[in-house]
């Protein structure tokens with residue numbers, strides 16, 4: 479049996495839109511709403527939200543087999559306003575460990591609690607080449623020295639507060655999305671690429687009139703980057719959980735941008751032997767290019783569910799992402815391999 483064809487244009491269009499919606503952990507509501515709206519066109523799905531704000535889409539079918547689930551997350555790295563500096567600039571507290579050097583000179587939006595947004599940019603506090611010359615290069619890129627320069631008239635704490643900014647307001651870094659020659663570049667392909675994989679798989683199956691072999695829950699998580707996204711929201715009747723999240727590409731890794739990867743072990747633990755073998759067999763049956771790999775600094779939402787007491791078989795698959803948690807890049811080959819793997823799983827029973 480061959481897999482339904484993937485609508486490439488649809489995938490890219492959906493992913494680019496999702497990437498351009500700011501969604502640092504804690505402020506992922508608009509991205510969740512966007513995915514909800516997209517999935518609402520598929521009448522096969524029953525949509526709901528958890529109290530924590532995750533989106534759950536159930537595709538129910540008539541089957542004696544117990545339901546399964548897939549999860550991917552829309553929340554990303556980001557920051558919140560930590561302090562007002564004397565000159566009216568902002569010190570930040572990072573969400574999910576964004577690396578400061580990767581966002582130096584990046585554009586940011588500050589989202590106030592009143593729903594306004596104010597533009598700015600990230601700089602070191604020794605930015606001017608005509609004042610600090612080479613010394614700026616020596617400045618440590620850390621919480622102390624990185625600051626937001628607001629594109630608003632302020633030279634004091636008081637003036638910054640008067641703009642409506644408060645301590646704790648969300649700070650989102652520009653995603654800088656670019657699609658060139660089969661490659662997709664963006665700051666937050668982790669894990670929006672995989673949310674798009676799931677949505678594209680649902681669309682391909684729905685368009686061709688196919689249904690999963692057993693009922694399935696799609697869990698779109700909103701707190702993954704702080705470690706507990708899927709700890710809640712996976713129903714107890716689920717017997718298998720596939721976490722769809724990026725594969726680590728770089729020195730010492732087997733993964734690449736042109737394949738999908740089955741992660742056997744990451745720094746938080748090992749995955750489920752039986753379900754891993756089921757995923758390998760599906761990839762081989764459908765000629766899906768895949769690698770197996772071990773990720774050095776990585777934990778997944780599936781593991782969050784396990785730690786919370788979830789009793790499921792668990793596996794982790796995803797497309798290779800170069801320079802993860804930095805300026806990330808994927809290729810459509812790895813992306814398509816992942817979408818195909820999801821469809822192969824859903825149709826397999």
Ligand SMILES: [Zn+2]
Nearest residue numbers: 668669723724
């Ligand atoms: Zn991720």
